[in-house]
Amino acid sequence: MSVEQPLDNPAWPDVRRLVAIDAEGGVRPTGISSRSEAVVEPPIDTEGLLRRCMGNVDFAARVLRRFAGQFGGDVDQLRTSLNDTDAGAVARIAHRLKGTSANVSAVRLQAIAKEIEDLAAVEKLSQVSSRIDELLDAWSQLVASMAPSEGQSAFHQLRPNGK
Numbered sequence: 001m002s003v004e005q006p007l008d009n010p011a012w013p014d015v016r017r018l019v020a021i022d023a024e025g026g027v028r029p030t031g032i033s034s035r036s037e038a039v040v041e042p043p044i045d046t047e048g049l050l051r052r053c054m055g056n057v058d059f060a061a062r063v064l065r066r067f068a069g070q071f072g073g074d075v076d077q078l079r080t081s082l083n084d085t086d087a088g089a090v091a092r093i094a095h096r097l098k099g100t101s102a103n104v105s106a107v108r109l110q111a112i113a114k115e116i117e118d119l120a121a122v123e124k125l126s127q128v129s130s131r132i133d134e135l136l137d138a139w140s141q142l143v144a145s146m147a148p149s150e151g152q153s154a155f156h157q158l159r160p161n162g163k
Contacts, residue, residue, distance in 0.1 A: 041107065043142035048105035064146075067104045071139065074100075075132065078116070082128050090128060091120035097135075108138045 053060040081089035094117035101110035112135045
């Protein structure tokens with residue numbers, strides 16, 4: 001299963017939808033509204049992301065695009081390493097996913113990646129596959145929450161195949 005890369009899609013993510021800019025040019029998060037009622041916590045902590053990006057909305061958008069561009073390859077490598085029963089590689093890739101998720105303040109993705117890393121560290125690879133499925137579900141929720149408004153170009157190509 002692969003996740004297509006959105007690097008050439010300037011509509012993803014449109015971080016400007018996630019923030020309000022006041023008259024003095026100050027930036028404050030408005031939050032991400034999810035299209036799914038099942039999501040209690042937003043997939044991205046916009047306050048945290050903007051803090052990490054020093055309030056620079058354009059930089060936040062670039063960081064998110066880069067994250068999106070790497071996510072699919074990392075998940076593919078994670079699955080390959082799991083199929084090869086290479087616990088060390090699973091732990092390293094999960095650690096990388098945990099870090100990149102933290103960089104964009106994707107709290108749920110970060111937590112699931114940490115679970116995968118911890119399971120691999122104690123060689124409980126039989127439990128990793130279901131966590132990868134959870135990771136992909138969290139990714140789908142993140143993508144859905146960032147979907148452009150009607151009339152803007154869609155970026156549905158970010159969704160994992162079959163999800």
